[in-house]
Amino acid sequence: MNIDPQNKRREDAPMPVLEAVKALGEGFATTLKHLFRRPITEEYPEEQRPLPARSRGRIVLTRDPDGEERCVACYLCSAVCPVSCISMQSAEREDGKRYARWFRINFSRCIYCGLCEEACPTCAIQLTPQFDHCKRDILDMVYEKEDLLVDHCGKNADYNFYRHAGILTRAHAKGAHPDEEAPVDVRTNLP
Amino acid sequence: MLTWLLGLLILMIKLGVVLGCLLFFAAYLVWIERKLLARLQVRIGPNRAGKFGLLQPIADAIKMLTKEDIVPQAADRMIFLLAPAIVAATALLMFAVVPFGPDIRVAGRPVAMVISDLHVGLLFVFALSSLAVYGVALGGWASNSKYSLLGGIRGAAQMISYELALGLSLVPIVMMSGSFSLVDIVNHQARYPFLLVQPVAFVIFLISAMAESKRIPFDLPEAENELGAGFHTEYSGMRFGMFFIGEYVHMQVLGALVAVFFLGGWRGPWLPPALWLMIKMLAVCLVLIWIRGTLPRLRYDQLMAIGWKVLLPAALINLWITGIVVAI
Numbered sequence: 001m002n003i004d005p006q007n008k009r010r011e012d013a014p015m016p017v018l019e020a021v022k023a024l025g026e027g028f029a030t031t032l033k034h035l036f037r038r039p040i041t042e043e044y045p046e047e048q049r050p051l052p053a054r055s056r057g058r059i060v061l062t063r064d065p066d067g068e069e070r071c072v073a074c075y076l077c078s079a080v081c082p083v084s085c086i087s088m089q090s091a092e093r094e095d096g097k098r099y100a101r102w103f104r105i106n107f108s109r110c111i112y113c114g115l116c117e118e119a120c121p122t123c124a125i126q127l128t129p130q131f132d133h134c135k136r137d138i139l140d141m142v143y144e145k146e147d148l149l150v151d152h153c154g155k156n157a158d159y160n161f162y163r164h165a166g167i168l169t170r171a172h173a174k175g176a177h178p179d180e181e182a183p184v185d186v187r188t189n190l191p
Numbered sequence: 192m193l194t195w196l197l198g199l200l201i202l203m204i205k206l207g208v209v210l211g212c213l214l215f216f217a218a219y220l221v222w223i224e225r226k227l228l229a230r231l232q233v234r235i236g237p238n239r240a241g242k243f244g245l246l247q248p249i250a251d252a253i254k255m256l257t258k259e260d261i262v263p264q265a266a267d268r269m270i271f272l273l274a275p276a277i278v279a280a281t282a283l284l285m286f287a288v289v290p291f292g293p294d295i296r297v298a299g300r301p302v303a304m305v306i307s308d309l310h311v312g313l314l315f316v317f318a319l320s321s322l323a324v325y326g327v328a329l330g331g332w333a334s335n336s337k338y339s340l341l342g343g344i345r346g347a348a349q350m351i352s353y354e355l356a357l358g359l360s361l362v363p364i365v366m367m368s369g370s371f372s373l374v375d376i377v378n379h380q381a382r383y384p385f386l387l388v389q390p391v392a393f394v395i396f397l398i399s400a401m402a403e404s405k406r407i408p409f410d411l412p413e414a415e416n417e418l419g420a421g422f423h424t425e426y427s428g429m430r431f432g433m434f435f436i437g438e439y440v441h442m443q444v445l446g447a448l449v450a451v452f453f454l455g456g457w458r459g460p461w462l463p464p465a466l467w468l469m470i471k472m473l474a475v476c477l478v479l480i481w482i483r484g485t486l487p488r489l490r491y492d493q494l495m496a497i498g499w500k501v502l503l504p505a506a507l508i509n510l511w512i513t514g515i516v517v518a519i
């Protein structure tokens with residue numbers, strides 16, 4: 001026997017008839033009023049609503065402001081991914097810098113949680129607002145590096161990890177790579 | 192012999208026209224319902240197939256016909272296949288006694304604008320709506336699934352419960368017009384429609400007829416979320432569609448019956464009688480859709496309570512009062 005706290009009345013007790021008729025009438029009037037409103041439906045494929053930049057859709061691998069691949073194949077995204085849908089193979093370039101030889105995301109498993117983006121130290125892997133990538137064949141949902149790598153920086157357009165951290169390889173010391181500036185001295189950032 | 196053949200021919204033509212119109216309207220009633228419901232909820236509704244989605248019924252039909260048609264392995268095949276037909280057929284058959292207008296003369300012969308003017312037309316309608324219970328109960332039973340069986344029983348219980356109130360609400364009409372024939376009932380409303388003198392019977396009839404045809408807010412057999420749907424859980428494709436054709440034809444029957452019993456049937460100024468009947472029918476259907484767009488589905492105990500504790504006593508009291516008034 002539930003007591004409705006607002007009305008101090010047993011919920012299953014019959015309503016006074018007048019009250020009930022009034023409540024019904026209000027309901028019918030409301031729907032009738034709606035009949036004369038313009039529909040607010042968005043017709044999706046034709047009308048696409050711009051989504052917030054941070055909405056979590058299809059994943060891309062972004063590049064540095066210099067046009068270099070950001071990903072250093074550190075496996076952090078792969079490790080953090082709760083459904084293990086990221087796999088890759090790390091490799092080293094001539095100048096000693098690491099990169100992913102191949103990089104694969106199985107979107108049919110991805111749950112778009114965004115943890116990979118959180119984990120990535122270089123802002124390489126990013127989720128984009130594009131949510132409508134569906135395929136007839138489930139194997140087409142497996143994206144290779146060619147499909148993932150884009151030629152822009154995504155969010156954080158001017159962020160360049162190596163300017164801050166420098167590049168330390170077997171071939172060169174930090175700041176000693178050709179065209180490389182010395183890394184930011186973190187102590188100068190202290191107050 | 193010749194008259195007999197001619198009679199048969201006329202009957203065939205009438206049957207063809209009525210059946211064709213009914214099925215056509217049933218299809219477009221679905222479209223109207225979807226469109227109107229959408230507008231009541233500030234949506235657009237079907238608009239992909241054809242202009243304003245006008246080809247939607249055809250698209251629906253193609254979809255249903257091409258869907259996989261499953262008969263559960265241990266189902267009672269015969270009855271399983273028969274059940275939707277029973278539901279659709281009983282609804283269609285009710286139109287046999289609905290009069291579309293006064294007699295007309297074709298080539299000097301009087302032709303009744305009703306397929307069959309039965310003297311027991313009203314009883315015929317009740318008999319058929321009781322038969323529809325079999326479609327529901329057997330469909331649920333033959334599916335060989337416990338959900339369906341329970342759904343079928345639930346549906347049958349609901350339909351039987353409301354049948355009583357439905358019947359009793361119309362007895363005053365019979366008392367006032369002194370006839371079971373639908374044609375006579377309409378003729379008796381020459382001066383005023385029965386709605387004016389029997390508003391209570393009208394409300395009771397409308398509510399119980401809604402429950403009888405399983406329309407919202409009494410559509411428990413369709414409550415797929417909270418009750419695991421009902422008697423038609425195991426049905427697919429066009430067989431499932433048959434149940435719904437039955438339901439939409441039933442809705443038209445309901446509109447026609449409300450028009451005949453309470454709104455003066457085919458009577459009305461200027462326009463041809465059949466058109467008047469259709470206008471009234473459509474108006475009732477629109478109101479039903481409006482009700483659907485507004486009210487939430489009832490709980491099962493509420494449904495039973497309204498049927499037995501409200502509608503039935505109200506119908507009895509109404510009957511009693513009418514009896515006294517008529518006797519005086």
Ligand code: SF4
Pocket residue numbers: 059077080081082083084085086105109110111112113114115116117
């Ligand atoms: S969004 Fe989540 S599930 Fe998808 S790849 Fe990244 S970590 Fe894995």
Ligand code: SF4
Pocket residue numbers: 070071072073074075076077078119120121122123124125
């Ligand atoms: S976490 Fe970032 S840098 Fe590391 S492998 Fe993944 S995408 Fe590349």
